[in-house]
Each structure stands twice: as C-alpha cells, then as structure tokens.
Amino acid sequence: xxxxxxxxxxxxxxxxxxxxxxxxxxxxxxxxxxxxxxxxxxxxxxxxxxxxxxxxxxxxxxxxxxxxxxxxxxxxxxxxxxxxxxxxxxxxxxxxxxxxxxxxxxxxxxxxxxxxxxxxxxxxxxxxxxxxxxxxxxxxxxxxxxxxxxxxxxxxxxxxxxxxxxxxxxxxxxxxxxxxxxxxxxxxxxxxxxxxxxxxxxxxxxxxxxxxxxxxxxxxxxxxxxxxxxxxxxxxxxxxxxxxxxxxxxxxxxxxxxxxxxxxxxxxxxxxxxxxxxxxx
Amino acid sequence: xxxxxxxxxxxxxxxxxxxxxxxxxxxxxxxxxxxxxxxxxxxxxxxxxxxxxxxxxxxxxxxxxxxxxxxxxxxxxxxxxxxxxxxxxxxxxxxxxxxxxxxxxxxxxxxxxxxxxxxxxxxxxxxxxxxxxxxxxxxxxxxxxxxxxxxxxxxxxxxxxxxxxxxxxxxxxxxxxxxxxxxxxxxxxxxxxxxxxxxxxxxxxxxxxxxxxxxx
Numbered sequence: 001x002x003x004x005x006x007x008x009x010x011x012x013x014x015x016x017x018x019x020x021x022x023x024x025x026x027x028x029x030x031x032x033x034x035x036x037x038x039x040x041x042x043x044x045x046x047x048x049x050x051x052x053x054x055x056x057x058x059x060x061x062x063x064x065x066x067x068x069x070x071x072x073x074x075x076x077x078x079x080x081x082x083x084x085x086x087x088x089x090x091x092x093x094x095x096x097x098x099x100x101x102x103x104x105x106x107x108x109x110x111x112x113x114x115x116x117x118x119x120x121x122x123x124x125x126x127x128x129x130x131x132x133x134x135x136x137x138x139x140x141x142x143x144x145x146x147x148x149x150x151x152x153x154x155x156x157x158x159x160x161x162x163x164x165x166x167x168x169x170x171x172x173x174x175x176x177x178x179x180x181x182x183x184x185x186x187x188x189x190x191x192x193x194x195x196x197x198x199x200x201x202x203x204x205x206x207x208x209x210x211x212x213x214x215x216x217x218x219x220x221x222x223x224x225x226x227x228x229x230x231x232x233x234x235x236x237x238x239x240x241x242x243x244x245x246x247x248x249x250x251x252x253x254x255x256x257x258x259x260x261x262x263x264x265x266x267x268x269x270x271x272x273x274x275x276x277x278x279x280x281x
Numbered sequence: 282x283x284x285x286x287x288x289x290x291x292x293x294x295x296x297x298x299x300x301x302x303x304x305x306x307x308x309x310x311x312x313x314x315x316x317x318x319x320x321x322x323x324x325x326x327x328x329x330x331x332x333x334x335x336x337x338x339x340x341x342x343x344x345x346x347x348x349x350x351x352x353x354x355x356x357x358x359x360x361x362x363x364x365x366x367x368x369x370x371x372x373x374x375x376x377x378x379x380x381x382x383x384x385x386x387x388x389x390x391x392x393x394x395x396x397x398x399x400x401x402x403x404x405x406x407x408x409x410x411x412x413x414x415x416x417x418x419x420x421x422x423x424x425x426x427x428x429x430x431x432x433x434x435x436x437x438x439x440x441x442x443x444x445x446x447x448x449x450x451x452x453x454x455x456x457x458x459x460x461x462x463x464x465x466x467x468x469x470x471x472x473x474x475x476x477x478x479x480x481x482x483x484x485x486x487x488x489x490x491x492x493x494x495x496x497x
Contacts, residue, residue, distance in 0.1 A: 085347030
C-alpha cells in the first residue's frame, strides 16, 4: 500500500525548541491522528510538510513526490485547514471561490457551492461576519473542493461546539469513503480521534514517542491501578509510564506482560497521552 | 500568479475608494493654491501606501500562511504585489496627467511641459520608494517598515528644508535646470522614470529573495 505521506528524519531547531528526527507515515486510505501537548511540535511538523518553514534535515514525500522539488504538484493533492490561517476578513465565499479557482487546476466550483449550501453559508456575506464555526466550515469546504487526496488539518474542531464538531467529523468520514483519500489531523480533542483515527502519532517535546495503529495501541495498553509495591514488582518492560500518589500508583502497562488476574482497565488515547506526558517513563 | 493578482486586486479595491477621494479633495486644494506640484507629491505618498495596504490583511488572519499552503509560489506572491503597485501608479499617473491638462487649459499653471516632466520625475521617485517599502515590509513587517520608512524619507526632506532656509549661493544644478530647454527637462524626467522602474524591478528581485527565506 503506498503511503499518502512519508516523513523521515525531520528536524528543525529554534532557540527554545527543536523538532528532532520526526518520522512517521500515513498509509493511503487512513486517518492519522497527530497528538501532543501544546508546544510539542505538531504545528511545526505540519508547517514543514507545507514548506511554511525551512527544515534543517529530513525528507517529506506526499504520494511519492518530494514536497520541495515538486511543491506545486504536491499542493494540488493536498487540502489544508489551518487553525491560524484563513481568507482575508473582507472576502466573501464567492471571492474565496474566485481565488481558489485560479489557484487550483482541479477546482470544483459546483462542489464548493454544494458545501456552502449544505453548511448554510451565504456567498456574499463577508467572512468577518461569520461565526468561528462558519469560518472553519468555509475552510473545510475549500479544502474538499479541489479533489484533494490528502487532507491536512490543524485543530479543525478547536473551539467548535459539539454539534458542529460532529458535522465536521461526518464530512471527514465522507471524504474517507474513497480508499485513495487520507487524512492527517492534528488535534487536542482526542475523543474525535477515538471516533475516526486509524493511526496515532504522539509527539512530545519535539520527538515522536510512538506512531502506531490506534486499535493496536488500545489493545496493547491498559491502565493498572495498584500499590507502589505491586508496581515495583512488575517487569519494567511491562510498564510504559506510571504515576505514584499518596494512596497508590497507576501505570500504563502492556497487557500481555502483566500477571494474570491483575485488574487492567481499558484505556483511551487521552489517558495514553497523559501518562506519556506526565508519568514517569 | 492569477490567483494572487485576484486576491491583491480585491485587497487594493478596499482602499482604492478612500485613496481616490483623498486625491480628489487634495486636487481641489491644489486648485485653490494654484500649485500642481502638490498633486505630484501626493501621488508619491499614495504609491508608498500601497505595499503596506497589500500586506495588511495578513497579520490578523494568517492569510499569507494560508495562501502558501496552496499551489501558489512565493515568487508569485511578491510579483503580484509589485504588479498591483505598478497598476496603481499607472492609474495615478493618468489622473495626474488629466489634472495637469486641466490646469493648463484653465490657466492655473500654463507650464505644461515642465509640469509633465515633474510628474514623470515624481512617478519615478514613487516607484522607487514603493519598491523600497515593499522590500522593508516583507523583511520587517508592516509596523517596523512604516517607522523605518519615515526615517528614510523624512531625513533628506528635513535636511533639504534646513538647507533651503540657509542663505547659501545657488548651486550649479539649479542653474542647469533653469537654463535647460523643455525637451532636455522632459528627456531627463523620462530617464528618471525609467530608472525608477528599473530600481523598482531590482527591489522586486531582492524582495523575492527575502520572501523565499521567510518562515511562517
């Protein structure tokens, strides 16, 4: 199966932060959730894919094309939704259509206006008069209307109410009905990824801690609540991360390596993230 | 580049109406003062405002960042803005020529050739300065570019003002201009305009290089 996106050895250094040797791949037809705490490097990674910054090292390929050498061809294949990037505020949806039709070879005006109609967006209303949800829907409509094969989404549901978030996730589901379509979604809202993601990549302090299929992750790991003595008695290889308190301990454990009969609870992505970020590894 | 031209034209249209109103009002003021050169200085100031106007939408909404995520190259983003600046300069030139003709026809200032020469000279200066401002805006952002530019423009103006108030003998350049024929003055102003265009293009190339290194 070809990968929609391949990142190998991506590095970028800033004064206070460094992205170090980030590597992961998004297989075709899949959704990759990119998670991490604030400042972990998720947006920096996305910016590197889009050539919004100059990487210090590493290679990035989209559908086998190098993102620097074939930048234009790559961007024709990508639909982008940025948390902090939008059309000028005085633009209307009609003007957004005018711009996009000149930017993309495969711009589908009919599809764009179908999305606008579905979202209830007026074509001649200025974007500055839109609610946050409407602005995000406009960005999503634009991203979905040029026959992109890969969607790159940076916090697409951030700040949206649950109803709008659900509508937005439904749109991504529709996009994914085509096996040739893939999604890379960076988000703090891990419950969205519980619904939609096939793979999870966790970035922490500029490094990838893991990049694995979501189902495998949730089957492999569980939460063990025990005493400190019991935690100490466990095989260290069984414990991915742990937290000790005054009244006991919690650990993110590999289910298969915990003695039988010990109560291991199921885990979700948020818990994995919290353990890996705040726990002792 | 078509996409960026479309977007930049939409940005420019937003402020074009105000700029034209300013032009009309100050033209009427120039009529009362019977001084056409006032209009020419105004065209320079309006041309200088265009680069900052074109970059204005970005800081608030991340438009530059968003547009760069699309199949739009950085070179196109810069040259589109230079093209809009040149278009705006062309419109101002036409308007200023019409005003100059009106001044000549209605006897307010009959030195038509000298005035046209002055206009062309000012347009050359305007193109050069708008290229400088565009370059500064890309390098340092709109706010810093505005302050830097004021320092760059006002320093020679203030020096010239101070010198003009001093009781100095007339310099050779002034005598040469006074003795030159209309054709010579017109020729010199055309050269000044061409030099302005070439320097504007040079600043365009420099701006492209700066923009290619920028990170968002």
